[in-house]
Amino acid sequence: MAIYVVFQLLILPLSVTILFLYYLFSHKSRNNQVTNWPVLGMAPALVKNYHKIHEFATQLLKESNGTFKFEGPSVANLDFLVTSDPANIHYILSKNFNNYPKGPEFHKIFDILGNGIQNVDDYFWEIQRKTNVSLFNHANFHKLSVETLGAKVEKGLIPLLDHVSEHGIEVDLQDVFQRLAFDNICTLVLDHDPQSLSRDLPHVPAEKASTIIEVALYHRHLLPESLWRLQSLIGFGKEKRLSRAWKIIDEFIYKCISLKRQDSLNRSSENSSVVKSQEEDKPDLLETYMESYKVMTSNPDKFLRDVLFSLLFAGQDSTSTALSWFFWLVTKNPSVESKIQQEIQTALNPKQDDSCIPFNKKEDLRKLVYLQAALSEALRLFPPVALEHKAPLQPDILPSGHRVDKDSKIVLSFYSVARMENVWGKDCLEFKPERWITEKGGIKHEASYKFPAFNAGPRSCLGKEMAFTQMKMVAANIIHNYKVEVVYGHHIVPRDSIILQMKYGLKVRMAKRSSCSTW
Template structure:
């Protein structure tokens, strides 16, 4: 058994019976000639095996391949998988379809049981929830995040992490001339920040020795495994899960790492609250301190979803993990691609630097600026929007209609059809953004009056759209501006020569090989 498992670790079980298919496909494909390949990128539908051979051939560039297929097929495509595995799906990036699915006919497109199977690691958190539980999550999250004390906590937490964690590491690399994986640094930064905001705990993963924090690294293994589940037949990834191999083995370890990090934080906070009540050790006129975890726990007290201690612990674990996913991966990914785009567009970097100097005149030497002052950085905001358009952190959205429906594009879909919305492809469609859709132009986000132009969310769904639009959108922009301005004002970043850059094959558009750079201190 150990020998079999060892073999399957190096070659996922699904590929064992698909290798022959792939060879047959390549042979047939080569016989068709070069001219045919030039004419169309649409996959051939083979008997029994459907379009799977084309998917395997392009598995190293799934998001770009999906974009090419959607471009050629007019924005909506029906994928036919293995005839015996129920892997057919509809993929779309048509704004009319997106608006219809996420807004106009929202009630017919819940997350549903298939989504919960794939994203079971998120439990009963806001990303998995539907109906009443989702409404409770959204109402509570909005109330906490709109609390002035929470906004102040965001500002102080981010600046403390910039000054004590981020800048010392960058300064050391600039002095020594050593190379640095900036993506890793951003991921550590956002992990520490969101952990402090929602768990009242800073693991200090962003420190000079860059310690290994299992929970922090578990996010990367999770997002890769979740895309894997979207593509493979359910029986295949469930078999891997049962055998404890491949990406499912990594996902199980990630699950354990999350639980071992989150549960102790919640338990400790409950003990602190019980101690306060028991000893009444808070002075009569002393106002209580504010922290995000306590605020969320208090808000969920009156709900029917946390009636027992165990239920309360599980619900808080799921809630915190969902918030950590939203705060860690999306912000770090957006910052990573922003600095890669700036490295390839130095004139944009110069304009941002000039804006920082002219709009924040008190910064003779670098010092933190307020949330209100961050709103003055309009050109930087436009640059962030461009990075989010070209590389939306969440690559796709998964839906399934409760009842059969007809999309605005004219396609009829049956109930429970797997429906994938490609946010990545939407930002690269000439029909949506014009002939310069692949260019990095912050100006497209700035009006003639020098203000930010607001595009409809069904055209720019980087923060989702409709009722499920990201609650933390404003908080994300505040954090990204603070981090980006801090780095741009103090350092120039140069991508390491020859370093390969491409999107990862996961539900989060990270850089597949990290982001290796050198830093140079500005005069």
């Protein structure tokens, strides 16, 4: 038995690696041609295009009418079907939703999410979805989310941007957006502001942990399970960094839970009707989750940790990544920037002496239709979650005619959908906000399986409206008050991660548009 384990974990992967390297360096294939090698399958082509995996997948899908069967090494269990066909996406995420849960492979790879909503099916997913719907529909929830971000923009983001613009400092705007999003989601969900966004840009380990985790999880997709489990066992490479980040996240969340419990006890002991009446209308997410899940499992704190981490995981990098690509696209398209500036002037009519007052009123932000169209276009081209996994419970036939077996791996390429001419037209690669404007001047609705940036079907993102409000608030304040210029020669490519971040960040210089200096 011991010999078999060693063979599985060490000798077999090593043998496959040697064969793989032989084929990789002794055979030259033409661009975009994928050879299905004996034993190795299509793995050599995957490694050759590792640095541009999304573009590689898109090219294969274009040549395969939107659906492609990838065959990995015969001993590695890495076969999967990848599709960008909207009909398949609609079928899997909506029409036949019950047959396509996350699947066993997803749970193995994303074990750090535990029983959080992004990682579970059936009962655990339904109870969390129901709780989130109840909270997100609270009369004052959106008001609280706008106030929370508005305060962080006014007291954190703008002073920082004033500082870097005044001193001509280069700044990584993606890092700034990640810090902003982390502080905001922690304040909203954990009732704790870690203050990672300030002038000196302090190192906050919990804020950096998500990027480390996302990179490690991405690499798990491309390695045989035996290899990444071996790395995890011996503490090596990205698995070692994942383990450290996991510990940091756990310590941070459990500390916030403990502080909230102590705060609740203190308030209860005060027995103050005045304090109670003042806070009755303010939704307290952490307290609500603590109450809702206190008897969920034999280890309620662990379940609560999973729920909270899933919310932080979704809330930090989705909006920050979207904003990063949005500003990069805007800097490349000055006419779009001018139209957004003009819309702010026309719709919000800021007075000259009030030009530095932040835009943080939801009713005002709703007027910025073109800005929302530009954000939608950025999300179309660069969806933060570029891939989705599914595994059928029962054998099935997709609308494209492809057969799928029980528990087989299906990858939905949201990134590729935007680059298909048969879906978005011959101008699909253009950054064109106008495609989102109706003839009457409103926002055009697109089916979620054609625009899956917020997922689709029963698992569609509950925070879509909140996300647009937050992104519009940040974008409007920056574009109105600053000129953003990407540092010359700065290389922009997607990071090797499950979240479509920029690998080298977004290095920019900021120039103040107005003469105001005080916030």
